[in-house]
Amino acid sequence: MGLPAKFDVAVVGAGPAGASAAYTLARKGFKVVVLERGRAPGSKNLFGGRVYSRPLERIFEGFRNEAPIERWVKREILSFMTEDGMVSVEYTSNGSTSFTAYLSKLSAWMASKAESAGAVIVTDVRVDDVLMENGRAVGIVSGGDRLYADVVVIAEGVNRLLCEKMNIVTPLSPEDVALGVKHVIRLGTDKINERFGLDSDEGLAWFLVGKATDYMPGGAFLYTNSATVSLGIVVFLSHAVREVKRHVYDVLEDLRASLPFVRLLEGGSLVEYGAHLTPEAGLRMVPRKLYGDGFLIAGDAAGLLINLGYTVRGVDMAAFSGYLAAEAVEEAHSLGGYTSQNLSCYERKLNDSFIMKEMKRHSMVQKLMVKGHVFELYPHVLVGAAKRLFEFEETSPKLLEAVNDSLKGRCSRLRVLLDVVTLMRGP
Amino acid sequence: MAQQAATKQRIKRIRLEDALNANVWDVDTKPHIIVDSEKCAGCADKACTYLCPGGCFTLLAGKVLYSYEGCLECGTCRVVCPKGAVTWNYPLSGRGVQYRFG
Ligand SMILES: Cc1cc2nc3c(=O)[nH]c(=O)nc-3n(C[C@H](O)[C@H](O)[C@H](O)COP(=O)(O)OP(=O)(O)OC[C@H]3O[C@@H](n4cnc5c(N)ncnc54)[C@H](O)[C@@H]3O)c2cc1C
Numbered sequence: 001m002g003l004p005a006k007f008d009v010a011v012v013g014a015g016p017a018g019a020s021a022a023y024t025l026a027r028k029g030f031k032v033v034v035l036e037r038g039r040a041p042g043s044k045n046l047f048g049g050r051v052y053s054r055p056l057e058r059i060f061e062g063f064r065n066e067a068p069i070e071r072w073v074k075r076e077i078l079s080f081m082t083e084d085g086m087v088s089v090e091y092t093s094n095g096s097t098s099f100t101a102y103l104s105k106l107s108a109w110m111a112s113k114a115e116s117a118g119a120v121i122v123t124d125v126r127v128d129d130v131l132m133e134n135g136r137a138v139g140i141v142s143g144g145d146r147l148y149a150d151v152v153v154i155a156e157g158v159n160r161l162l163c164e165k166m167n168i169v170t171p172l173s174p175e176d177v178a179l180g181v182k183h184v185i186r187l188g189t190d191k192i193n194e195r196f197g198l199d200s201d202e203g204l205a206w207f208l209v210g211k212a213t214d215y216m217p218g219g220a221f222l223y224t225n226s227a228t229v230s231l232g233i234v235v236f237l238s239h240a241v242r243e244v245k246r247h248v249y250d251v252l253e254d255l256r257a258s259l260p261f262v263r264l265l266e267g268g269s270l271v272e273y274g275a276h277l278t279p280e281a282g283l284r285m286v287p288r289k290l291y292g293d294g295f296l297i298a299g300d301a302a303g304l305l306i307n308l309g310y311t312v313r314g315v316d317m318a319a320f321s322g323y324l325a326a327e328a329v330e331e332a333h334s335l336g337g338y339t340s341q342n343l344s345c346y347e348r349k350l351n352d353s354f355i356m357k358e359m360k361r362h363s364m365v366q367k368l369m370v371k372g373h374v375f376e377l378y379p380h381v382l383v384g385a386a387k388r389l390f391e392f393e394e395t396s397p398k399l400l401e402a403v404n405d406s407l408k409g410r411c412s413r414l415r416v417l418l419d420v421v422t423l424m425r426g427p
Numbered sequence: 428m429a430q431q432a433a434t435k436q437r438i439k440r441i442r443l444e445d446a447l448n449a450n451v452w453d454v455d456t457k458p459h460i461i462v463d464s465e466k467c468a469g470c471a472d473k474a475c476t477y478l479c480p481g482g483c484f485t486l487l488a489g490k491v492l493y494s495y496e497g498c499l500e501c502g503t504c505r506v507v508c509p510k511g512a513v514t515w516n517y518p519l520s521g522r523g524v525q526y527r528f529g
Contacts, residue, residue, distance in 0.1 A: 039453070039521030044500065046529040104529030124521040143519075159502040161516065172506045179503050181480045183446070184528045228528070241474045241507050248478050249443045257438045272528045273446035275480035275499040277506070 007033045007120075009329060010140050010149035012127045012162065014041035016103075017299025017318040017325075018155030019110035020059050024326035026117035030333075033147065034111065034119055035140060037126040041111030042104035046276040048180065048312055049223030049230040050205045051106065052098045055316040055354070059323045060113055068105040070225035071203030072096040075196070078310045080379035081210040086260075087382040100203040100223045100230075102184075103315070110319070130154065130162055130295060137294030151294050151338040153325050155318075158277045158300040168297070169287050174237035175370075178218055178280040178307075181252050182232030185268040189227045195264050196224055207310050210379030212255050216243050217375045219309065220255055229265060231256055234307075236280055239372050278314065279305045282366035283359055290350065291343040296325045304355055306362050309369055317355050324349040368422045377415075381406050443482050447497045455522035459515065460495040460504065466512035467491050474507040499524055 009025050011018045014036035022034045038044035050073060057063045074095070079088040115121050130152055131139040139148035156162050158177060163169045189200060196204050204224045212220035218234040233252050235244070244251075255261060278300070279285045285303030290296065298304075299318030306313050328346035335342040350356045368374060384406030388397050397405065407413065460483065467473075473491055475484040481497035484504065500523055505515040517523070 037517050037521065039525060042529060043521070043525050043527075044517075044523075046526055102528040104526045107529075126517050126519055159505075172502075174506055177506060179478060179480065179501060230528075237478070237503070237507055240478055241472070241509075244474065244477045246477065247443070247482070248480055249446070249482065253440060253446075257440060262438050270441055270446060270449045272526065273449055273499075274524070274526055274529065275501040275503070277501050277503060 004031075005148060007031045007147070007149040009033070009151050009153060010035065010147060011119075011153040011155060012130075012140065013155040013157055013299075013301075014038070014111045014114075014121060014123075015045050015107055015155060015157055015299060015318065016110060016315045017301070017322040018153065019107060019114050020319040020322035021153045021155060021298060021326045022114035022119040022121075022322075023110065023117050024059065024323050025329060026114055026119040028326065028330050030329065032114070032119040033149065034114065034121045035125045035127050035142065035147075036111070036121065036123045038123060040108060040123055041121060042106070042108035045103040045107045046180075046182065046274040047103040047278075047314065048182065048221045048232060048234070049100050049102075049225070050098050050203075050311070051101050052313060052316040054097065055320040059319055060110070066109070068101060068109050070100040070102070071198070071201055073098045073100060073205045074202040075198065075204045076310075077204070077206040079206070079208040080382045081208050081212050082379050082383040083211060084387060085383045086208075087379075087386045098205070100205070100225050102225065106315070127156070127162060130166055132166075135293060137292070151296070151329055151332070151343075153322070153329070154295055154297045154301055155299045155322060156301050158279055160301040163287065163297060163301055168289070168292070172277075174241050176279065176281045176285050177277045178234045178236045179240065179248065179275065180232055180234040180278055181248055181275045182230055182273070183252065183256060183270055184228050184230055184272040184274075185265055186228045186271045187265060187268040191267065192224050192227070192229065198224060200226070205311070209309070209375050213375070214243070214245065214251055215376040215379075216240055217369055217372050219375075222261070228271065229268065231261065231265070234278065236370065238370060243372075278307075278312070279303045280307060280366070282306070282363050286359070289347075291328070291340060291346045293340045294338050296328060296343060296346050298322045298325045304359065306358055306366070307369070308362060308365055313358070317358075320353065321350065321355055324353060324355075364422055364425055368419060373411075373415075374419065377411055381410055384410070447481065451525040451527060453522050453525060454496050455518045455520075457519070458495045459518045459523070460493060460498060461514040462491065462493045463512045463514070464490070466510040470508070470510050470512070472509070474509075475504045475513070478503050478507050
């Protein structure tokens with residue numbers, strides 16, 4: 001690879017986790033190399049479309065002014081969809097805590113910040129193994145090449161083939177992950193503003209459950225970028241392997257070609273179609289130990305992501321875990337070396353940060369979501385109630401009557417109560 | 428009714444092949460997906476043929492045919508195969524799909 005024979009730190013993966021670790025370490029004066037399999041940072045990264053800003057602002061200097069932010073989210077919609085109709089909750093505000101973005105561009109920006117801070121970024125390199133000597137990580141192997149480093153930060157993303165080879169985790173099972181497929185559709189800024197009721201710097205984040213995924217657990221999303229719209233679906237593989245009835249592409253295409261999307265996106269042209277997995281198992285996917293002799297694991301590889309049903313937090317969690325990994329490296333260095341014991345401060349840092357607190361706080365939502373009935377039952381109950389409420393001839397029902405009528409025959413009130421209790425129960 | 432008909436007319440399906448063609452590719456000459464057809468034969472559901480978003484797995488006369496050209500590098504095939512028949516890794520040297528937006 002024509003590089004110095006040895007670095008202080010080798011980072012695998014230039015996604016949000018790896019780039020944040022590298023940036024932070026380089027600024028602390030460590031000699032860092034990042035190994036990325038893509039041709040350029042960002043070229044292998046794909047996500048839905050909305051990022052929570054605050055954690056990134058804590059990591060990257062000048063984030064708000066420099067980062068490739070598309071639009072600040074000012075409008076949120078959560079919709080429950082059936083064949084019969086759609087019930088939506090909408091929220092508009094003037095806040096600016098999250099923004100829409102392209103992950104390729106955001107990752108590339110983060111990597112360029114790491115590079116300016118002094119990290120060496122090597123692309124086109126697929127790491128095949130973490131190099132182990134006497135039970136401790138001492139570098140990486142790619143093809144026939146070895147590269148030595150005092151400590152390795154593994155930020156390889158959700159498939160975590162390296163962690164699997166190291167026997168830190170078992171191979172992914174359908175229960176662990178969801179598949180996301182996404183269209184990026186160019187519509188032009190004016191049309192987006194007009195059709196979605198936005199100003200040029202205002203964004204929409206729209207989440208849909210129910211019919212949008214053929215009632216499979218997961219959901220559909222639509223995010224407005226400056227001149228394009230990201231439209232996609234996410235399906236939990238645990239259910240999809242049994243319940244999918246047609247090709248997953250057709251589920252997405254059907255959504256795009258149905259109301260209201262076919263009208264909203266009319267005249268748009270498809271500029272990209274992509275897919276990626278995402279952690280979905282909550283704490284279950286987090287390896288027992290996120291560190292060992294000479295290595296740390298960050299981001300999706302560590303299973304650090306929360307899906308609340310109406311929003312996904314992955315990028316900010318990945319980036320902040322990379323940042324904390326960098327802090328842990330610094331602390332271990334000051335303690336005299338990268339032993340498992342010295343690096344264990346990483347776990348403490350994660351536990352003290354919003355990352356593990358959030359993972360634990362929301363673990364019940366994830367438990368509820370994998371019970372498939374939620375995605376079929378509630379859209380039907382809500383659309384049924386709305387139909388009763390709004391489509392009457394002479395006698396108009398009372399609000400509670402409409403809800404009760406809709407519940408009747410679909411499920412017991414006990415079922416609903418149990419779901420609510422599941423949600424309310426703490427971890 | 429007229430409006431519904433008008434809406435119907437506007438709906439143009441994008442075929443999967445055309446969707447994949449919207450992407451930038453630099454396809455490797457070496458396959459990064461290999462299926463063990465013996466193991467594969469023992470599987471009833473063949474979830475890969477529904478869930479591979481690139482359409483890399485298709486059924487022909489009850490057998491799974493596979494290709495790696497439209498691979499979006501998500502890794503789903505490896506996860507959903509109940510027989511462990513799929514050997515999958517990322518392509519080498521930055522080859523494969525080149526996401527510009529992601
Ligand atoms: C459909 C979908 C929608 C999502 N929506 C959102 C959203 O709206 N908001 C949000 O915050 N999060 C979202 N997420 C989650 C978010 O994308 C991830 O949590 C985040 O990208 C994780 O960052 P990471 O750096 O850990 O991993 P990744 O972004 O996957 O980066 C890993 C990097 O490592 C590289 N790599 C992997 N293996 C090797 C190897 N062996 N050698 C060299 N390089 C390697 C890859 O090429 C890649 O660049 C979504 C995810 C999906 C799939």
